[in-house]
Amino acid sequence: MECSYGPYWIGNNATGSYTFTFSPAIPEVRVSLVSINDFPPFGTEELSFEVNGIFYPITNPGMSDTCSVPAIISPTGTIRAAPGSKGVGSSWKDVIITETINSLTIENIWLSGSPNGTIVQLLICCLGCPTDAGTMLEQTLHACINVPATLTHNADEVLDNDDLLQFILFSDPSDTLGSIIVTSNTPAFIFNPATMQTGVTYYVAAIAGNNVGGNVDLNDPCFDISNAAQLIWHPLPEVELQTDNSDVCPGGCRTLTATLTGTPPFTLTVTSPAGTTTLTIQDNTGTFEICPPIGTPPGSFTVQATALTDAYCACP
Numbered sequence: 001m002e003c004s005y006g007p008y009w010i011g012n013n014a015t016g017s018y019t020f021t022f023s024p025a026i027p028e029v030r031v032s033l034v035s036i037n038d039f040p041p042f043g044t045e046e047l048s049f050e051v052n053g054i055f056y057p058i059t060n061p062g063m064s065d066t067c068s069v070p071a072i073i074s075p076t077g078t079i080r081a082a083p084g085s086k087g088v089g090s091s092w093k094d095v096i097i098t099e100t101i102n103s104l105t106i107e108n109i110w111l112s113g114s115p116n117g118t119i120v121q122l123l124i125c126c127l128g129c130p131t132d133a134g135t136m137l138e139q140t141l142h143a144c145i146n147v148p149a150t151l152t153h154n155a156d157e158v159l160d161n162d163d164l165l166q167f168i169l170f171s172d173p174s175d176t177l178g179s180i181i182v183t184s185n186t187p188a189f190i191f192n193p194a195t196m197q198t199g200v201t202y203y204v205a206a207i208a209g210n211n212v213g214g215n216v217d218l219n220d221p222c223f224d225i226s227n228a229a230q231l232i233w234h235p236l237p238e239v240e241l242q243t244d245n246s247d248v249c250p251g252g253c254r255t256l257t258a259t260l261t262g263t264p265p266f267t268l269t270v271t272s273p274a275g276t277t278t279l280t281i282q283d284n285t286g287t288f289e290i291c292p293p294i295g296t297p298p299g300s301f302t303v304q305a306t307a308l309t310d311a312y313c314a315c316p
Helices: none
Strands: 008-010 016-036 043-051 090-113 120-126 140-144 163-170 180-184 201-212 224-234 238-242 254-261 266-272 275-281 285-290 304-309
Touching (some): 254 266, 254 275, 266 285, 275 285
Parallel strands (some): 140 224
Antiparallel strands (some): 016 120, 266 304
16 A cells, blocks of 8 residues: 555644544554654754554654655654755655554654744555455354254455454354354354253354464454354254053054154154154154054063154254
8 A cells, every 4th residue: 555645734833742543443554754854943853653652663764755855763763854854854655553553643843943834744544454254154053952053154254364264153242252152263063051052042253363372363453253143052852652551452553642842843763563653743742553463472562762853953
C-alpha cells in the first residue's frame, strides 16, 4: 500500500501532541510526513511518536519523497528535519509502525525558535488484516452422542504465515468467546457429558489468528471468526419389550409391545426362536407378534432386541 498525503493535518504553525485512537486496535499504521522544517533563525523541529502511551523509537526511515529533502532519524528515535531543509522542508512517506495499536500520539517538538510556516502534513494508512477464518456451511447438524459430529468448513480461509485456523464449539452466540466449550483443529467434535447436554443447540465457528503455542491468539488484532453452524446432540435410543402373557404354544403367537425412547421413526430388529424380525415403528410404542414354530422345545426362550435406530442415532 502506498499512501498519498492527507487527510490529517498537523499545521500550520502547529506544536504540541496529537493523538489518534483506534477501536478496535489495529496491527499497523503507515505515517506520511511532509515539511518538517529546519529554518534558522525561525525554528527547527522534530517529531516524537508514542504507541499506547509509550515512546516508540523510529528505527527505519520511510520512503523518499522526491519533492523535498529526506528527514533524518535522531539518536533517540525521533524524526528530525534535515539541516538546510528550509523552504521545502524534510519529508518521508510510509513510516511503518507495527504494534497492536490502540492509540498513536505524534508530538511536534520545536528544538529552537518557534512554529513558522507549514509544519506537518500527515496521512495515517491503517492496513486491513488479511486474516480471514472463511465460512462455515450454514446447517443444523443433528448428531448422535456415540459418534463424532463433523461440520463443514468451506475451505475459504486466508491466513498469514504465522496464522492458525481452528474451530470452536460454543453455547452463546451473544458471548461467543466467553462461552467456548472446546477448541479443535478440525470441524469435528466428540460429545462430552461433563460439558455438553443432549437436546441443546450449540454453535460451531472457525477462528483464525496468530499461532501461539498451537492455539489461535484470541487477542491478535487480526483475529477473525466465521459465521456459525448449529449442532444438536441426541441420546442413543432405548427399547423395552413387554408381553401380557409369556405362555405360548408351538405354532401359536404372542403379541409383544415395544416401548421406545428417542426420536421416531424407529427401526427395531429382534431375534427369537421364531427367527429375526425387523420392524419400522412410527411412534414411541409399537406391537409385533412372536410365533414359535411347531417343534419348538418346551421351556423359556429369549426375545432380544439386537439393533435399534431412531431419526438420529443407531444402537448396533
